[in-house]
Amino acid sequence: MAQQERARKTKDAILEAAGAVFAERGYDGATVSDVYSRAGLTKGAFYFHFSSKKDLAEEVLSIQVDRQGYPILPRQVKLQELVDAGFVFAHRLMRDSMLQGSVNLSLESGAHQLDRKRPFVAWIDHNQRALTEANDHGELYSHVDTAEVAELMVSSFSGAQILSHILTGRQDLTTRVAALLAHLLPTIAVPAVLARLDIAADRGERVLAEAGVGTTALRPAPPGLTDTL
Template sequence: MTQHERSKRTRGLIVEAAGAVFAEKGYNGATISDVYQRVGLTKGAFYYYFTGKEDLARAVLESQVGEVPFPLVPRTTRLQEMVDAGMVFALAIRKDTAVQGSLRLSLEHGAHDLDRRRPYEDWIAHNRYAIARAKDAGELHSHVDPEAAAQLFVGAFSGVQVLSEVMTGWADLEERISVLLQYVLPTIALPGPLAQVDMSPGRADRVLADLERLRQAEAGAEEAERG
């Protein structure tokens, strides 16, 4: 492993640990020492990567969308690729404390020195791109405005995940997102493409299984080329 790779890995570990700390304590309750001690670093080593708590929190917020690259697995419809990303993110919210930390930061009113708009702006851009691809592929009604639809999806998803956290600690988030999609997608999608879309609970696990098979196939192909 090169020095650059080690530095990148260490920075990622710091961001992951910070997300977990922010999830537990919030922005105002968390300290820098909470984070670097969890990673097993010295204070000086930490400051090699980040200038302070605000810089660290910004990195946690910016990492939220990066948790779900797009598309995860190529599908026959662009709508399915969009749904897959949303369902996998819902699973990450339920299981990943770093993602939970980024969500808490984005909702924490007391964090006055943070720009909490960043993850919402990123998700709007993510959805705008996905919706535009689906429209270009002829899967959506002609009147659909990708920007307006993206704003709607992000707002609705955000509200549903907050409700799920309050009611069940996110235990039912995938079911709630499935219901959201069942009601909202018919307003933008044409019946034919929509009929092919799997938006059922448990979809995220199936997507991740497909993703692992795809990665193994790609790794096998690269090994064969080298051999």
């Protein structure tokens, strides 16, 4: 058990270092030795957990999917849960280097053969489910095309992330997400729902605090967090 625990810590240290290295140098610019050196590990320790740079990158990419949903508490207004998922993701993205590396990989269109669709499709599916639930609760206008909006939210969030990254090093990401929602939601949500939504920029931080997950826990996200929440 102690050995399992140690192995998991080693693997997580590699993923953490990989996130930072991919974020800084991109997939093509990163080397396996960059990663294990930064993690303070040996080549042998690296290849015990990962077979190649591509294998490592696939796992870094999957972090966006596996850890995306936590910890969204149920709300009376279903659309608030969708808003919360976006703000929590934005809040984490401003702080978690592993997640930053993961997002960078999915945006990078170099020579690599990574499956970049997966994190986007996972988020589209997530939004589609949340919008359908909101629709079932009568929260959306009847003309809303939930599939279209699910994709529009993913694309617009991705764009906010990129512009925030390029212009301010992600410092204003949650402010951009708030502006996006303020312009997008009025064409989707009926007024009675709109008036009850909390779309302030610090929403993600408050949601995490309410769930008992502090910001410090996000540098980096602790191993197995998705299992325990």
